[in-house]
Amino acid sequence: MTIREAKPERGERREFLKTVALGTAALGASLAGREILSASIGRAQAATDKRLKMAFIQFLPHTVPAAWSKGIEDVLSKQGNIDYQLLDGQAKVEVQISLMDTQINDGATVIFLQPVDSVKAKRAGIPVITLNIDAVEDHAAHVEMSHYAGAMDIAKTMGAAMGGKGKVAIINAPPGIIIRDQRTNGFVDGLKKYYPDIQIAADQPADWDRKKAQDVFTTIFAAHPEVTGVFGVNDSMALGVVDVAKQKGILNKLVIFGDDGEKDALDSIEAGELSGTQYTDVYQQGRFAAAAAVVLATGGVDASSFRAKGHLLIPYIIATKSTVGQIQPNQRW
Numbered sequence: 001m002t003i004r005e006a007k008p009e010r011g012e013r014r015e016f017l018k019t020v021a022l023g024t025a026a027l028g029a030s031l032a033g034r035e036i037l038s039a040s041i042g043r044a045q046a047a048t049d050k051r052l053k054m055a056f057i058q059f060l061p062h063t064v065p066a067a068w069s070k071g072i073e074d075v076l077s078k079q080g081n082i083d084y085q086l087l088d089g090q091a092k093v094e095v096q097i098s099l100m101d102t103q104i105n106d107g108a109t110v111i112f113l114q115p116v117d118s119v120k121a122k123r124a125g126i127p128v129i130t131l132n133i134d135a136v137e138d139h140a141a142h143v144e145m146s147h148y149a150g151a152m153d154i155a156k157t158m159g160a161a162m163g164g165k166g167k168v169a170i171i172n173a174p175p176g177i178i179i180r181d182q183r184t185n186g187f188v189d190g191l192k193k194y195y196p197d198i199q200i201a202a203d204q205p206a207d208w209d210r211k212k213a214q215d216v217f218t219t220i221f222a223a224h225p226e227v228t229g230v231f232g233v234n235d236s237m238a239l240g241v242v243d244v245a246k247q248k249g250i251l252n253k254l255v256i257f258g259d260d261g262e263k264d265a266l267d268s269i270e271a272g273e274l275s276g277t278q279y280t281d282v283y284q285q286g287r288f289a290a291a292a293a294v295v296l297a298t299g300g301v302d303a304s305s306f307r308a309k310g311h312l313l314i315p316y317i318i319a320t321k322s323t324v325g326q327i328q329p330n331q332r333w
Contacts, residue, residue, distance in 0.1 A: 052082045052297060055103050056112035060091035063262045064282055065114070067333035068131065071286020072082060079294060082109075087279045110293045129296075130288050134177055140296065141310040145260075147182035149240055150278040150316050154189025154257050157276060158316050159198055161255045167201040168229035169220045171213050171237040174205050183233050201227050206237045209261045213240025221248075229255045235265035235277055261319060264333040265304055269324045276320040282333050285314045 058065035058071055069086045076082045087103075089096040096113075103111050114131045130142045158168075170187065173180035184203075190278035191198050201224040206213035212230060217240065221227060232238025238258030245251040251273060256263050261279025317323060 015300065024064060029112070040197060048082070052079075052109040053100075053103070053107055054082055054084045054242035054293065055087055055108055056084075056109040057087045057096055057099050057103070059096070059114065060087045061088060063264075063333060064260065067282035068112075068286040068289075071283040071288075071289040073286075074283065075290035075294065080292070080318050088304060109297050112289065112293070129289055129292050131302060136184070140306050140329075141292055141311045141312065142291070143285055145280045145282075145285065146278075146313045146316050147179055149181045149313075150280075150318075151186025151259065152190035152193070152276055152277070153188045153318050154231065154259065155275060157196045157320065158231065158255055159191060160194030160258050162198060162229050163197075164195045165197045166200045166228040167224065167226055168231060168277065169201055169217070169224065169227050170203040171220075171232045172203055172205045172214055173208055173229060173233050187231050193300060198229070206232075207238065208234055208236060210236040210240040210243070213237035214244050217241045217244050221250075228253060230257070232256070232258045234258060235260045235262045235274075238274060238277065239264060242268060245274070251299050261316075261327075266319060266324055266332055269319055269321055270323065276318055278316050279319040279324075279327055280314050280316045281331055283331070288314070 026252050054072075054076060056065070056069050058069070073084055073086075076084045084275055086236045087099050089099060096244060100111065101114075112131065114133055134142045134144070160170075168191075190199065191200070202220045203217050204220060206216040213236070217230065221244070230238070232241055235258035236254055241254075241256050242251070245254050245256065245277065256273075257275055257277045258277040260279050263283075265274055265277045266279070269276060317326060320329060
C-alpha cells in the first residue's frame, strides 16, 4: 500500500475514525452532524430514476488511489444516474473529516474511502463495502489485493533467482499498518517454506517513499554488503533501491522485488532493472467495489440480508522479465 499515515492526536484520531465509520456506512442514509438517521437504504434509494451522489475521498494523491478512482468511475459513468467526484484528503485528518461532512450534508449515497487503519463500520440495516483495509466488525463485503499470498509468491520467485541462498533486506512500511504486516509476514513465511537457507539481514522502514528508500538502503548496504536480495514492500521503495544500485554499479548483483505493480515498476522490469513485482489490476479492484455499491444502493439490500461478509481477493501475477508482457497497456496504472 502506498498511503502514508498521518500523526493525529489520540482524541482527534478517535473522532476521525468515528467519522469514517459513519461516512462509509452512509449508503442511502442521511446524517445530521455525526448522527445517523434510521431510514434504510431500501426506502431511500429503491427508485433507480433518482440521481445518486458518490465520492471517493483519497488520503493523498498517489498512483494506487488514482487507479481505484478510475476503476470506480468506469462503472459509475455507465449508470446514467450517478454523479461522482474524486476528492483530495491531503493526508490530513481534519481535511478528510471536513470533506466527509460536506458529502454527507450534500446527500451522498455512497462515500468510497480507504482508511489508514481498520475501523468499526457496522451500522444496522446499512451495507458497507471496505476497500483493501478490512473493518473489524461485520459488514457486507471487502475487496482486497492479495497481500499475504502474493508476498509468499514473491519470496518463492525471488529465492529462486537468488539460487536459494544468500541474505536479503526488507525495505518496509511503518509499523502499525495491516498491509505492512500482511506483506511482511507473507514474504518471511514464503522464505521459510521455500528457501530456508536465505537469511533476512535487515528490515527497516522507508515510509512507502522512494527517496527515503534510497537513504535507507544506502545505510543497509554499508552495514551489510553481502546482501544480494531486496524486497520493497511497495514499488516506490523498491525503485528507490534500484536508484541506489544503479548509482553504485551493483544492479547486476542484486535481485530486487517490489509489490503493487504500478506502471513505473513494470517499465523498470522491462528495462532490466527491477527484478519483479506482484501486479494487481487496481482498476479492476475499483470496478468491483463500484459495481457492488451500485447493486446495493439501487436494489435496496439491507445489511441484515448478509449472514457473513463477502471477501473478494483480486487475482494477481508475479511480474518478471519473462511475464510482464502479459500485462496489456490498458491494464497498466
